[in-house]
Amino acid sequence: MKVLMLNGSSKPNGNTYRSLYEAGEQLKREGIDYEIFQIGGKPLRDCIGCGQCSEKGCVFSDDAVNEFIAKAKEADGFIFGTPVYYAHPSGRIISFLDRVFYSSGSVFAFKPGAAVAVARRGGNSASLDVLNKYFGISQMPVAGSTYWNLVHGRLPGEAELDEEGLRTMRNLARNMAWMLKCFAAGKGNGVSLPETERGEMTNFIR
Template identity: 55%
Template sequence: MSKVILLNGSAHQHGCTAAALDEMIKVFEEEGVETELIQVGTKDIRGCIACGKCSEIGKCVFDDLVNEVAPKFEEADGLVVGSPVYYASPNGTILSFMDRLFYSTSFSKHMKVGAAVVSCRRGGNTASYDVLNKYFTISGMPVASSTYWNQVHGFSAEDVKKDLEGLQTMRNLARNMSFMIKAFADAKEKYGYPKVEKDSFTSFPDGK
């Protein structure tokens, strides 16, 4: 069975971001996709210090939720990252988590399906959405889209439940993501995944 991990980057476990992710989980279950919701925003997650130790020991030197989620991410077929908007950007906890999760894991993320979800009261949503999507696009992860930007509006979970278009967007996103995961699995059996070249690395050490 296919599996999707959903990360809730909000410090409010049952807040606006949770309401959006819960709407997706309902559809994933209907589509026969297993889910696991992981609370990130309620944890104390420090940022990456670029020590490079992960390349030696195979995991982040700070042994916390990042290292717990890493093997689950490796086995998963898709990843949904949800965050509230803080000053027109995702909140600091989820960004620290994502920095370390993606940097410290050496396994291939190629063709895992990614989706970003943001919640806001009014503005800053598309900027936050853009930041989260960059983790996927640098890692060979196809990005799932919906019928609008993947966002919900409200000051509380109750507000989000009144955002009918936002909830509709979440349902369509989950359906599209489920389809992509299943289609990629079928295509892998028939054609194999696309070749990935990694020999070239832009650094210009000769100064030219």
């Protein structure tokens, strides 16, 4: 089993990476593989709502969104990490995830997810609220920890000093590993995925 993580910072070795790494190494100790996908610092498109998403994902192919979707199809769980910018997730992780989920939300259904927010001082829980919404609308169970999934640090490396934050990451990983094992055991014992009722979208106008 494998957990795919997303580092929503353009810094490949910053505090967000350090936090995800802490969770990843704990996952490994629990027998679960992990990969940290770097969102990188190159230009990244927003979703333009063209509605042309296809089986292969988003129509734009000049960044890593479709590469991430291909990996997500093979993954069993997800942890999305973001630095906090002005009390919200990084603009690039929102642009990225809007396109991932709008084109390929079904890829994530029934797979556990968790969000992690990393800041110097404040705005973490508001950032978590934003990222957790991708899970809620996509039929994803959410893994929790012993505190909200946040780590503090400003300059790259400072996350190392946040003992409670890193402990929260390790407990998050333990809880996600447990969920993954429970789901696999359920599947192995004939528990099938729930049916999903579909219908007309009624929007606001009846």
